[in-house]
Amino acid sequence: MKKIIFIVSLGLLISCQNSQHKKQLKSPTKSKQYLTILGIVQDGGYPHIGCQKRCCANFYNGTNNKKSVVSLGLLDVENQQKWLFDATPDMHTQLAELEQQHFKKENLIDGVFLTHAHIGHYTGLMYFGREAFGKKNINVFAMPKMKKYLTNNGPWSQLVSLQNISLQNLQHDSTMVLNNRLKVTPFLVPHRDEFSETVGYKIEGTKKTALFIPDIDKWHTWKLSIIEEVKKVDYAFVDATFLNQKEVKRAMTEVPHPFIQETISLFKNQSFATKNKVIFIHFNHTNPTLQEENKERKKIEKLGFRFAKEGSNYEL
Numbered sequence: 001m002k003k004i005i006f007i008v009s010l011g012l013l014i015s016c017q018n019s020q021h022k023k024q025l026k027s028p029t030k031s032k033q034y035l036t037i038l039g040i041v042q043d044g045g046y047p048h049i050g051c052q053k054r055c056c057a058n059f060y061n062g063t064n065n066k067k068s069v070v071s072l073g074l075l076d077v078e079n080q081q082k083w084l085f086d087a088t089p090d091m092h093t094q095l096a097e098l099e100q101q102h103f104k105k106e107n108l109i110d111g112v113f114l115t116h117a118h119i120g121h122y123t124g125l126m127y128f129g130r131e132a133f134g135k136k137n138i139n140v141f142a143m144p145k146m147k148k149y150l151t152n153n154g155p156w157s158q159l160v161s162l163q164n165i166s167l168q169n170l171q172h173d174s175t176m177v178l179n180n181r182l183k184v185t186p187f188l189v190p191h192r193d194e195f196s197e198t199v200g201y202k203i204e205g206t207k208k209t210a211l212f213i214p215d216i217d218k219w220h221t222w223k224l225s226i227i228e229e230v231k232k233v234d235y236a237f238v239d240a241t242f243l244n245q246k247e248v249k250r251a252m253t254e255v256p257h258p259f260i261q262e263t264i265s266l267f268k269n270q271s272f273a274t275k276n277k278v279i280f281i282h283f284n285h286t287n288p289t290l291q292e293e294n295k296e297r298k299k300i301e302k303l304g305f306r307f308a309k310e311g312s313n314y315e316l
Helices: 002-026 054-060 091-101 119-128 144-152 156-161 226-231 260-266 295-302
Strands: 033-039 071-076 081-085 111-113 138-142 165-169 183-188 199-204 209-213 235-239 278-281 313-315
Touching: 033 091, 071 091, 081 091, 091 119, 119 144, 119 156, 138 144, 144 156, 144 165, 156 165, 226 235, 226 260, 260 278
Parallel strands: 081 111, 111 138, 138 165, 209 235, 235 278
Antiparallel strands: 033 071, 033 313, 071 081, 183 199, 199 209
8 A cells, every 4th residue: 555655656746847847848947148039120110101912911900910120128137137229119018028028127228229310220219208208317328420310309309408318328349348247349330321320239148149230231231241240149130121122112222131032142151050040130011031931931941040039038
């Protein structure tokens, strides 16, 4: 009888341990420092204004969910700090996402790093004003021309004069130490710089490093090699606005971006491990690879390349 009880007890113990192990596999502990994807689409969002084509009709008929404009959250659980990369028109819900799905913070955010002055990347600053959040001295990290633009042009200048935002200087290739675990380095990239310069960022943790280049004209116009820069990091979130030349009926010279197919071609002789570092982000609403079940997207994934997905986290 005692032997039967022992066997049953042992079985229950093993079952319990297996159950706990499965729970651990399903809910891995987040790293103390990590990036989270808050948005993946181009400035105009998804669904896109004026679009009734199939790509956006898939939202209205309930097939696809709304997608937010490109933004990364940088979180340090250990030091209870968090930062945004770009202030998008969806920033109000993206900040709420950081509060609800990660951790709450009395002053909401420790700072926002801007890439450039196109509508999807800075206009979310409006939510910091007196009509909305209305708090004081929220750090906004900006390059010299971007800082000048915000200071001298309304309504952004009111954010500065009322001290809703506190502009912090950034310089090309100059590293900013956020704390003893995290560093951020802006670097200039060629883009349509009508109102400001454009930068990408290198984001460094104690274990891993990421590149963030949501907008660039073409890889060959950059003085650095995207292949070599990808090899130096663990993750590279790169401009994937369009799949190819045929996607939209307008002059691509007006909106130059590296096509996904061009990026794939550049990396064709690289290892699977190198390709696997490339994470496409900043999709136009017309880009068929924005649809997760798209056949072309699945082919690209088989080559090793990845696609950014809202809610995904990346350890630093």
